Amino acid sequence: MTALALAGNPVFSGPSVGKASTAAEFKGSGFAANASVLVMVKSPDGNSAGYSAVTDASGEFRFTLTPSQSGVYTLTVANSGGQSLASATVSILS
Helix, strand or coil, rough: CEEEEEECCCEEEEEEEEEECCEEEEEECCCCCCCCEEEEECCCCCEEEEEEEEEECCCCEEEEECCCCCCEEEEEEEECCCCCCEEEEEECCC
16 A cells, blocks of 8 residues: 655555556545545556545545556545645556
């Protein structure tokens, strides 16, 4: 499991290795309760996409990534103001 907290105590974690076309689940915890967050996913080819999520009353949320290609994916969680709060990486095998 690879996780890095960038500010305060929010943590975003998931598997460190996965397989292409197979879902990988990540979990965020320590975030503000009932808050909107943005999960930015940077794929191995350098493209990025953003996905919104909402934390529960405990400040937790789950995010599922189904990678389409092999390589390293970087996932970064930001608050509604765009501040990066936590990140995780996963290496995807073919």
